[in-house]
Amino acid sequence: SNATIFSMIQPTGQFHLGNYLGAVRVWKDLCDLKSSNNKNDVKLLFGAADLHAITIPKPDAKSFKKTRLEAIASLLSIGIDPKKAIIFTQSGIKQHAELHWILSTFASMGTLNRMTQWKSKAATNDLNNVKLGLFSYPVLQAADILIYKATHVPVGDDQAQHLECTRTLAGLFNNCYKTNLFPLPKTMLAPTKKILSLSNVEKKMSKSDPNQNSLIYLNDPPESIQRKIKKAVTDSITDHFNYNPIERPGLSNLINMISGVQRKSIQDVEKDFSRFNNYRDLKSYIADILIEHLREPRENFNKLVGNPDFLESVIKNGVEAASEIAEKNIQEIKKTMGF
Ligand code: ADP
Ligand code: NA
Incomplete structure (x- = not known):
């Protein structure tokens, strides 16, 4: 072709x-x-x-x-x-x-x-x-x-x-x-x-959003990722982290992020999430995945901008x-x- x-x-x-x-x-x-x-x-x-x-x-x-x-x-x-x-x-x-x-x-x-x-x-x-x-x-x-x-x-x-x-x-x-x-x-x-934006699920995550807390940048340092995921808008249901973009858009957005990063199906991510019973632990797990995934790009980026x-x-x-x-x-x- x-x-x-x-x-x-x-x-x-x-x-x-x-x-x-x-x-x-x-x-x-x-x-x-x-x-x-x-x-x-x-x-x-x-x-x-x-x-x-x-x-x-x-x-x-x-x-x-x-x-x-x-x-x-x-x-x-x-x-x-x-x-x-x-x-x-x-x-x-x-x-x-x-x-x-x-x-x-x-x-x-x-x-x-x-x-x-x-x-x-x-x-x-x-x-x-x-x-x-x-x-x-x-x-x-x-x-x-x-x-x-x-x-x-x-x-x-x-x-x-x-x-x-x-x-x-x-x-x-x-x-x-x-x-x-x-x-x-x-x-x-x-x-x-x-x-979607981490702070307003009505909006997509976008560079033009002035609220920096609503985005995870590819070169965000680990502490920023931790902080932003911690603040991400979710809901108050904590016994069952299931994918439901209409009723649970904040959680579903996090599932989409992890499914995308790990190249896993939504179902498999739901399964991984099912061992948590509160958002604090779940979010720290999510942040760790993102931090680890973005480590190499972040290091590469920092070297490249120096040249x-x-x-x-x-x-x-x-x-x-x-x-x-x-x-x-x-x-x-x-x-x-x-x-
Ligand atoms: P932004 O809105 O962040 O400025 P751009 O308009 O430069 O992004 O889009 C660059 C690429 O990134 C496009 O292919 C666009 O579809 C994709 N893209 C932008 N925002 C998102 C998002 N929130 N989710 C998925 N893809 C996105
Ligand atoms: Na744009």
Whole structure:
């Protein structure tokens, strides 16, 4: 097969357990698969979505540079291998923005207005304050994917609607120019359920959440993990730790986290939990699992951020490789349109 697997993550802060289970560990698994099966015909591209990162309140230039490097360090720290995947920063490849413009002439305001992420992020109908860039975020995301003619996009399920939008735009372009230029990219949903905020189960765990207690960061020190899990919202039933996302969302979120980290079924995690009869002991057990699992990534991360030149060289190589594909494709796209 000639699969091109593409995904990105916003460098807007440290990566958290939701990013890990919903996205970046899947990317690592794909790298591992590539070596063991020797699937050299599968192209892997994983990036830091730094153009998307300025659609929210803008970071200052200095810390933005730092967070971008840390994002790359995080990808490497969990075992994503730059020899197997093209690792890049979105802003290094100008064709993303070029295709964004072209696709924006296909995207209807109605479709974009129905995006639930837009609705939750804009959270206002005040047209003087919501920005065009945030509204057209899914169009840029479509451009990100289609500029590489990606066939598969591994993401968490919060991104499923955006990928639907990508397929719509690809289809509109193909129909308009009677071409099959763009493959309709498939959503590769992560096996783990969406991870929720530890302090408010109405929300997903997200980098943009200002409440740091609601997230487990991949490089959280052990004490932070202990403290945050201890504080995590649960319930007062302690005789039976069963999975019930509707009635026991806090507990079920913890079960999802452990099931994801340990790659165990929900039933097996419930079985493991059944020997506890209070949340204090259960939570300390959960924290220990997370601390142990994140030990190696945390150590790797701390080493990598001490070597910015190496990180820059990884980005430079990745940007070069991605640009080559993107330039070939944008030329084909523009030729198809008569430019
Ligand atoms: P964030 O909302 O934390 O800024 P991004 O928008 O950068 O995350 O998303 C990066 C990837 O992480 C996407 O594939 C997304 O689906 C996944 N992801 C983000 N938050 C979660 C979550 N809480 N649970 C599962 N996957 C998530
Ligand atoms: Na986000």
